[in-house]
Amino acid sequence: MDGESFFDRMVSQLRSTSKYYTGYPKDLGPSRIIPFTSERQFVQLLHEGRPVVVAFTIKCTYTQHLDKVLEEAAATFYPHIKFVRVECPKYPGFCLTRQKTEYPFLEVFYNPEQAANPGKMVDPSIMKYSAKVLPFNYDQSVYGFREYFNKYGFKYSEAN
Secondary structure, X not given: OOOOOHHHHHHHHHHHHOOOOOOOOOOOOOOOEEEOOXXXXXXXXXXXXXXXXXXXXXXXXXXXXXXXXHHHHHXXXXXXXXXXXXXXXXXXXXXXXXXXXXXXXXXXEEOOHHHHOOOOEEEOXXXXXXXXXXXXXXXXXXXXXXXXXXXXXXXXXXXX
């Protein structure tokens, strides 16, 4: 006998074959969160006609937790729902238009009619656009996002 009990061998086998047992994070693949770069890029995302969940963030410990939740949710609901992260210190103008004082916060932008009617061209560089903005006040988890999407009737999977 080599000194290892049956239980030790079983646990060792389980640890070597199961990355979830040992506490490794889920392999979500490449990040599905789109970094905010400009309002023009944001409007192009809205023109796709899919809901866009926007996280308005600053550097803090809660944002680190929110980033993990957003990564998992973005991987779960891709490509039906887009997730965008706005770093408010880099883009203060866009964040200030939301008129919020507490960060981070989430909002969902959605307008299904925009996919069919892309807006009125006034000037080649200016486009009028409208979208519904819904505050996200559910549990910040994949489950919370799923419940929110069900409540507002967003299609987030092929089966849905």
